[in-house]
Amino acid sequence: MLDSRTLDRRAARELPPGPRWPMAAQTAAFAVRRAQWLPALRARYGDVFCLRLIPRGRVVVVLSRPDDIRAVFSAPTDVVHTGEGNTIMAAVMGENSLMVLDEDDHLRLRKQLMPAFHGRALRGYQGMVARIADAVAAAMPTEQPVRMHERMRALTLEVILQVVFGVTDSDRLARLRPLVGAVVEVNPVIMLAAFYPRLMGYPPWRRYRRIQREVDTILFDEIAARRRTDLESRTDVLSQLLRTGTWSDAELRDQLVTLLLAGHETTATALAWAFHELARNPVVLRRAQAAADDSDDEAGEAYLEAVAKESLRLRPVIYQVGRRLTAPYEVADYRLPRGTTVMPAIGLVHADPTLYPDPHVFRPERFLGDDTVPSANWIPFGGGTRRCLGAGFSLMEATEILRAVLRRYDVRPQQNEPERQRLRNVTLVPAHGCHVILSVRT
Numbered sequence: 001m002l003d004s005r006t007l008d009r010r011a012a013r014e015l016p017p018g019p020r021w022p023m024a025a026q027t028a029a030f031a032v033r034r035a036q037w038l039p040a041l042r043a044r045y046g047d048v049f050c051l052r053l054i055p056r057g058r059v060v061v062v063l064s065r066p067d068d069i070r071a072v073f074s075a076p077t078d079v080v081h082t083g084e085g086n087t088i089m090a091a092v093m094g095e096n097s098l099m100v101l102d103e104d105d106h107l108r109l110r111k112q113l114m115p116a117f118h119g120r121a122l123r124g125y126q127g128m129v130a131r132i133a134d135a136v137a138a139a140m141p142t143e144q145p146v147r148m149h150e151r152m153r154a155l156t157l158e159v160i161l162q163v164v165f166g167v168t169d170s171d172r173l174a175r176l177r178p179l180v181g182a183v184v185e186v187n188p189v190i191m192l193a194a195f196y197p198r199l200m201g202y203p204p205w206r207r208y209r210r211i212q213r214e215v216d217t218i219l220f221d222e223i224a225a226r227r228r229t230d231l232e233s234r235t236d237v238l239s240q241l242l243r244t245g246t247w248s249d250a251e252l253r254d255q256l257v258t259l260l261l262a263g264h265e266t267t268a269t270a271l272a273w274a275f276h277e278l279a280r281n282p283v284v285l286r287r288a289q290a291a292a293d294d295s296d297d298e299a300g301e302a303y304l305e306a307v308a309k310e311s312l313r314l315r316p317v318i319y320q321v322g323r324r325l326t327a328p329y330e331v332a333d334y335r336l337p338r339g340t341t342v343m344p345a346i347g348l349v350h351a352d353p354t355l356y357p358d359p360h361v362f363r364p365e366r367f368l369g370d371d372t373v374p375s376a377n378w379i380p381f382g383g384g385t386r387r388c389l390g391a392g393f394s395l396m397e398a399t400e401i402l403r404a405v406l407r408r409y410d411v412r413p414q415q416n417e418p419e420r421q422r423l424r425n426v427t428l429v430p431a432h433g434c435h436v437i438l439s440v441r442t
Helices: 009-013 023-045 066-073 083-093 103-117 119-138 148-164 170-184 188-194 197-201 205-227 237-244 249-279 282-293 298-314 346-350 391-408
Strands: 048-053 058-063 145-147 323-325 329-331 334-336 341-344 409-413 421-424 427-430 435-440
Touching (some): 023 048, 023 058, 023 421, 058 066, 083 249, 103 237, 103 249, 119 391, 148 249, 170 205, 188 205, 237 249, 249 298, 249 391, 282 298, 282 391
Parallel strands (some): 058 341
Antiparallel strands (some): 145 435, 409 435, 421 427
16 A cells, blocks of 8 residues: 555556645545545546545545546556445455455455346346335335335345345244344444454444344244255345355355445445435426336336436445455556556545536436446446445335335425435435335325
């Protein structure tokens, strides 16, 4: 990792410009106000700028042009590492998680995961997601404020338990829900155990480890039972993985927990923001409801997916991603030294008025028709060999949940003022939960 101790004067002069604030001040601004601070830095320094962040004055080069970001996403996997930047997640996700691996190990597991998230397999999950979404939507309260972020988190958690893990036994589901909920609510402090394993002997790490063990016991039981099952009769993700790959139990466990942590909060937050925007845009709401009413209309399904995509554009759940250079590499006309952290800023791309006219307006139509958004300009799931494998699943899930809710309800805001974002762990979430009021459609 390139930091203030290893950066010589010549290399420092060749880096992009950036703020001269003390390292602690830059780190605090990035940690708390990145969605406001990074646009201000871009306005001052241009499309490429440099930060110094804790630990040890880490050198971070922020990118906001799609062409520059594409160059990073398509770089050789032995030159640009992602897993090293996610090492802190190993204490929660496991050392076999796709998120913490690089190069050959990452590619090997990614190839085994891919069949479970494409084509026929993805279509097979759709009916299961629709049934869960319909049941939850039917029970939502009406004519009172509903905290949609909380409701969506509970709903996407149910999808993961039943569709991804494949757990359908009611007793086991009742036992898993609070345990998995506690795993999802992980405090970033817990992740320090990836660097300091001895912390697991002390609270709160000890309590979190106990919860992990209980979840692991259930997951390993499910994996063992599934290995003895006729997999052809099942359509859940775990069964698909067993049918199409060669896995150890530990590798499967780590992928399931990764899918839980990576796929739960992001989809739930995107949906909460979608309802937040629909409640404030009656014309868009009516078109989305018309799309939801006709389940056999491909155009209607495309519009609901466009609503989800525009929500992810306007309110990116993950504002940036990081890559570490293992060798000198040219990016954005700069020859960056080995060890530099390169940071594609998703939020800056999505708010660029040269790419999106009226970027702060909620307009799903951007993603429809012949002149749709280029893939390089819409990157909520990253790109290249590290693009999120669950992207298709997430959009399918969001479409089914939007359909289930909008078929039944009108949506209006509790208050007219739009809600602000706040940082929660590594995601940007609604500060107050996206309160809306649902009314039964007449």
